[in-house]
Amino acid sequence: MSKKSAGGKKKKDEPPPPIGPGSKISALPKVVLRHVDQTRGWKVDANFSTSNMKALPEHIYKNEELSDRLRAISAPNNRMKKVPGGISVLQSIEEIDFKHNTISKLPGAVVKLKALQWLDVSENTIKALPKTIHKASSLTKVVASNNKIKKLPKKIGDMPALKELDVSNNSLKTVPKTVYKNPIRLNISGNMLEKLPDVSLKAAHLNEIDVSRNRLIMLPESLEMLKCLCWMNISHNSFQELPAAIGQLRFLKYLDASHNQILDLPDELCNLEYALRELHLSHNQLDRLPGDFGKLRELQIFTCAHNRLKGLPASFSDLKALKKLDLEKNRLQSIDQISGLRSCHTMLFAHNQVTSLPDNIDQCSALTTLELQHNGLKALPEALGKATCLKTIDISHNEVEVIPEQLGERQLLVTINAAHNKISELPQDLRRLRTLETLNLAHNKMTHIPLKEFAKNFEMLLHLDLSANTKINEVITPKSLLSLGLSEILLNRPEKTFADLAYLSELDISSTQMEEVPGPVWRLRSLTKLNLANNHLTSLPEEISKLKALRELDVSKNQLTALPDQIGILAWLTRLDVSENRLETFNPELTKLRYMQHLNMAHNKMIMLPEHFGEMGQMVTLNLADNRLQYLPNDRIDVMASLTHLDVSENWIQCIPSDMPYLYRIHVLLLAGNDIRELPKDMGKMAMLQKLDLSDNLIAVIPDSLCKCSCLKNLDISDNRIVTFPRGLDNLRNKQQCEVKVENQFTGKEKPPRPKLPGSEKEEEAKSAKPKKGKKSGKKARTITPGAANVKPKGAKKK
Structure with a gap:
């Protein structure tokens, strides 16, 4: 073989390069190749999601085969700072997803991607979109929300294929008139707009617009020019009225004007009789509806909660298509007009002044849910039992005395909430209520429960609450129950009540004056929530370990005087409240509860905490207020990194652990009423701190770093001995609008400390030590009177 032929064979067998002319996908480095999906056939996708990437690999646009076949790039949740201009060679690219990075600028090369249809650069730091973005001929959807964009390109509305533009949650103060031009879905909510541009285009084809959460006071006068508008959201602004021109938007199907200050509706709104299907007007100041409101014949959903409506117009019953009605928290006294709403399945009238229901309410033939809590109802009409589709009724917090016998006669009721009324007995024929799954009769005047009939007819009952019916002393419950409320009920035979409740998961037997928990309770193996609060319990038995599924326990x-060691066996416990007891020690077994999130041990007599919190790494709130703690553990405090709320106020703590600032998720930190003299210098590391209470301590210096807590809204450093305040304190008040309290600073030589706890080591040493003659103490002595050992005196100020 000749040298020439040998050389040619050698050249032919060389692998293709990873980048440059002739480069192939197969030659890509493994770190890039593993992100390339070739299962779509000829077209391929590249997915670099959440890969801690700082820059887009150059192989994406320098590999010849990949750049020709690439259909989509997905690289969200990374640390990319810029988009390389080299992506302009990706002529087959259709989708780009760069959301949640740190990109500050979008290159004009994006416009050259002729096949690009979908672009998502949301949650970055982009300040402007490319001025020539209107030349992107195939781009149909642009998502640039949650950036720092202050201005949109003037010709952004000229994009020929655009269907959706989302620039919400930016810093826009104006938008160009061209946004009205094409039939697109425009989202400019969450900006700083004070005015919308006039509609001067003769051919304005805008379909949907969302301008919620801005600073708008009025809509443009030429609003009627938006003849193709079918969806509009103007909620969370400062509108006081709607223009009459809104009645000329003859294709408008959806209007949300909630959370404004609208005083009155224009009569022209009723001209949308054949178009409007959803109308949301909640959280305004409306005291009436237009007289012709019933003309809105196609209206299906109407919400007008949190207003001042005193009545409904006579034409309201003409809303034949209405399916959902929400008029909560108004001032309605009569709702007789609802009887003609034959298609309405949900009616919400909570927190009004309704005293009666219409006698012909059975004409609401589609009614399934009726909520009337917090009104002035004294009786329910018999016709309510003829509303055949009714499934849920809530009449809690009224003055109803009797449940109609007809209720449930022609119905398949599922839920009855009649708590906080004056009901004294159940209907005689309980078979009509046999389909009930939830029955709440708490806080009534029930005298007895028909035992055999109750358990026999309520075989489908899942949730039962009879709390605060103090005259009931015996209950036989159905076996199907999942939750049971018997608070304030003194049971004569609890063993019968809790027998055979194999599926019970929630039990409330608080405020029953019991001195020990009935034995059958510990056999309820499915319990996940148990409330034993406000009783006379002196201890918890070892049998508590049998409730291995327990997640919430309240024994406040x-x-x-102590918690059993078996508490550590309750591995799934997430919430424990043992406040207002007489606990003297923190049981170390608690540190084994790795799923514990909320622990309340306030108002006890604990002197010390364990050296570390073990496996309690998911703690969110910890309340140790009003105890006798002298110090906080410093070992492995990082275990509590998930803590957001810590309250150790009204204790005897003298110093804060040096690692305390590393609780970087803390929102609320309460340290008032202690003997703290010094704060860690790096307090500013608590970046999410919102409330800090250091009042009534012995602090002399506030570290400057504390003023760097950018989220701080409430700071209390009163009742200390601070002479010089940090300069940054004024910035907290003025720029962050933080409420700062600094009054009552003790400026004498020494602020008298609180007395030491009887029995503590320091006090024992003080008792045994003999005073030296010729030396005077610089502190005033404070005597502790006999019998006051259990009372913690507050630090008095020296005047």
Whole structure:
């Protein structure tokens, strides 16, 4: 073989390069190739999602085969600072997803991508879109929300294929008139707009617009020019009225004007009789509806909660297509007009002044949900039992005395909430209510429960609450129950009540004056939530370990002196409240509860905490207020990194652990009423701190770093001995609008400390030590009177 032929063979067998002319996908480095999906056939996708990437690999646009076949790039949740201009060679690219990065600028090369249809650069730091973006001939959807864009390109509305533009949550103060031009879905909510441009285009084809959460006071006068508008959201602004021109938007199907200050509606709104299907007017100041409101014959959903409506117009019953009605928190006294709403399945009238229901309410033949809580109802009409589709009724917090016998006669009721009324007995024929799954009769005047009939007819009942019916002393419950409320009920035979409740997951037997928990309770193996608060319990038995599924336990306001060691066996416990007891020690077994999130041990007599919190790494709130703690553990405090709320006020703590600032998720930190003299210098590391209470301590210096907590809204450093305040304190008040309290600073030589706890080591040493003659103490002595050992005196100020 000749040298020439040998050389040619050698050249032919060389692998293709990863970039440059002749480069192939197969030659890509493994770190890039593993992100390339070739399962779509000829076209390929590249997915670099959440890969801690700082820059887009150059192989994407320098590999010849990849740049020709690439259909989509997905690289969200990374650390990219810029988009390389080299992507302009990706002529087959259709989708680009660069959301949640740190990109500050979008290159004009994006416009050259002729096949690009979908572009998402949301949640970055982009300040402007390319001025020539209107030349992107195939781009149909642009998402640039949550950036720092202050201005849009003038010709952005000239994009020929654009169907959706989302620039919400930016810093826009104006938008160009061209946004009205094409039939697009425009989202400019969450900006700083004070005015919308006039509609001067003769051919304005805008279909949907969302301008919610801005600073708008009025809509443009030429609003009627938007003849193709079918969806509009103007909620969370400062509108006081709607223009009459809104009645000329004859294709408008959806209008949301909630959370404004609208005083009155224009009569022209009723001209949308054949178009409007959804109308949301909640959280305004409306006291009436237009007289011709019933003309809105196609209206299906109407919400007008949190207003001042005193009545409904006579034409309201003409809303034949209405399916959902929400008029909560108004001033309605009569709702007789609802009887003609034959298609309405949900009616919400909570928090009004309704005293009666219409006698012909059975004409609401489609009614399934009726909520009337917090009104002035005294009786329910018999016709309510003829509303055949009714499934849920809520009449809690009224003055109803009797449940009609007809209720449930022609219905398949599922939920009855009649709590906080004056009901004294159940209907005689309980078979009519046999389909009930939820029955709430708490806080009534029930005298007895028909035992056999109750358990026999309520075989489908899942949730039962009879709390605060104090005259009931015996209950036999159906076996199907999942939750049971018997608070304030003194049971004569609890063993019968809790027998055979194999599926019970929630039990409330608080405020029953019991001195020990009935034995059958510990056999309820499915319990996940148990409330034993406000009783006379002095201890918890070892049988508590049998409730292995327990997630929430409340034994507050009892007389417990200790928690059993078996508490550590409850591995799934997430919430524990043992406040207002007589606990003297923190049981170390608690540190084994790795799923614990909310722990309340306030108002006890604990002197010390364990050296570390073990496996309690998911703690969110910790309340240790009003105890006798002298210090906080410093070992492995990083275990509590998920903590957001810490309250150790009204204790005897003298110093804060040096690692405390590393609780970087903390929102609320309460340290008032202690003996703290010094704060860690790096307090500013608590970046999410919103409330800090350091009042009534012995602090002399506030570290400057504390003023760098950008989220701080409430700071209380009163009742200390601070002489010089940090300069940054004024910035907290003025720029961050932080409420700062600094009054009552003790400026004498020494602020008298609180007395030491009887029995503590320091006090024992003080008692045994003999005073030296010839030396005077610089602090005033404070005597502790006999019998006051259990009372913690507050630090008095020296005047």
